[in-house]
Amino acid sequence: MASINTVGARDRLKPRREPYWHKLSAGCYLGYRRLTSESAGSWLARCRGDDEKQQYHALGTFDDMAPAMRFDVASKAAREWFEHLGRGGSTDEITVGEACRRYLKKLKEDGRDGTAKDAQGRFNRWVFDDKRLERLPLTKITPRVLDDWRSKLAGTLAMPQDKAKEATRKRSAASLNRDMSNLKAALNLALADGYITSSTAWDTKLRPVEAASGKREVYLDHAQRQKLVRHAASDIGTFIRAMSALPLRPGALAARTVADFEPRLKNLRIGNDKNGKPRTIPLPKETADFIAGQCKNKLPAAPIFARADGAAWNKDSWKGPMRDAVTAAELPSGATAYSLRHSTITDLISAHGLDLLTVAKLADTSLPMIEKHYGHLRQAHAANALAALAI
Structure with a gap:
């Protein structure tokens, strides 16, 4: 030899x-x-x-x-x-970029189109643009590689909402966590499929920043939400009214079309929320009548809640009108469209005593997440229940 x-x-x-x-x-x-x-x-x-x-x-x-x-x-x-x-690893070798694409494909196969779209954007910015990382074989990924990637990510300036303005602020820890979680999910899928046999490289280097979410959204009580509707332009005002009546993410509500509403059963079908699992929400008569009015004389594919020009709302189009309405109503400047979701969830639990599991299903989030951020609101109900037991 x-x-x-x-x-x-x-x-x-x-x-x-x-x-x-x-x-x-x-x-x-x-x-x-x-x-x-x-x-x-x-x-x-x-x-x-x-x-x-x-x-x-x-x-x-x-x-x-x-x-x-x-x-x-x-x-x-x-x-x-x-x-x-x-260790049972596959003989096939894939790169980090291929692992991310396999993860996107899996999300779409599972019907999680919204999550796939969000992950696609993050991979485009932070993985596919980094050719060294994208082309790196998974078997060559090391803690040092991921530590360098994380440091670069943490030092990137946040893109301002007004794209014409210069970026001056570092990205938040919460944004960093969301970007890392997508890459980590892609690597974990590759691990489960045998393309790599150890998660050592990312177990510590992609660990999320603790308490990154900070304080929850601004809470607006019922009177403040009514005031916001009164001071808003008519098109965004209608959308705000709907967000104040349902604990949905703004994007999920904006995506609803006339075909999603069943007037006879008073149901609203939600098919493309964050987890992608279709669900149906039963509506009270007042909310159903309000939505029926928005659907009147519209084609099935038309958005239920449309802008003045007939187009559907999206996160870029509702920010300005929402901010103007908040200012006109003299409400806390930090109030956003997501504040309305936070406020409705808070009221369902604290004011109306709805159980956390039902709230989690209505809001399309996990029970542990509801317990983490809203569980404390049940303390008063627990105290009252215990008081009723006293002899």
Whole structure:
């Protein structure tokens, strides 16, 4: 067997397509292929699988390393691949970018189109634009790589709502958490599918910043919400009224079309909220009559709540009118469209005593999340219930 462990030995090898093999351990070999006398040559690994078939893995040229170091570096890479297979890893190798695309595909297959759209935007900005990370094989991902990526992400300035203005503020910890959680979810899916056999690289480096969400949205009571509607332009005022009546995310409500409303049963179908699972909300008569009025003389595909020009609302179009209404009504400046969702959830629990599980289902969020942020509102109800037990 020809030697490949020194520069001189490799230089004396006759160019050929069949690799020259060096035994690293029982059944495991490091190969070196040299197609021309001028080429640096490429390295690959070979081992026998459980089915007794030979398995091959291209390692690369390592031409960024000094020639004298390439054998040792290639040997290390080959052993890492053998260990990966030994832990049940797949023989197929994918990159970080491919892992992210597989995650997007999985979200869409699960019907989570809204989540997929959000994740796509984050991957476009923070993974696909970073070609070094996007093209990095999963088996080569290390804590250092992810630590560098996280540091770069944390130091990026936040894009202002007004795109004409210059970015001056660093992105919030909550935004950082959302970006990291998407990459972590993609890597965890690849782990579950055997493309990588350890989560060590991201268990600590992609750990979320604690208490990043800070204070919850501004709470607006019933009277303040009524005042907001009165001081708003008619189109956004109608949308605000709807947001004040249902604990939905603004985007989910804005996406509702006439076809989603069933006037006979007084139901509103929600099909593309954050988790993507369709659900139907029963409406009280007053809310159903209000929505029926918005649907009148509209085609099934038309948005129930439309802007003055007939287009559906979105997060970019409702921000300005909402801000103007808040200012005109002299309400807290931090109030946003999401404040209305927070306010309706708060009232359902504290004022109307609705159980947390039902609220979680109506709001399309998890019970642990409702318990975390709104569980304290049940304390008064618990105290009253305990008082009723007294003899």
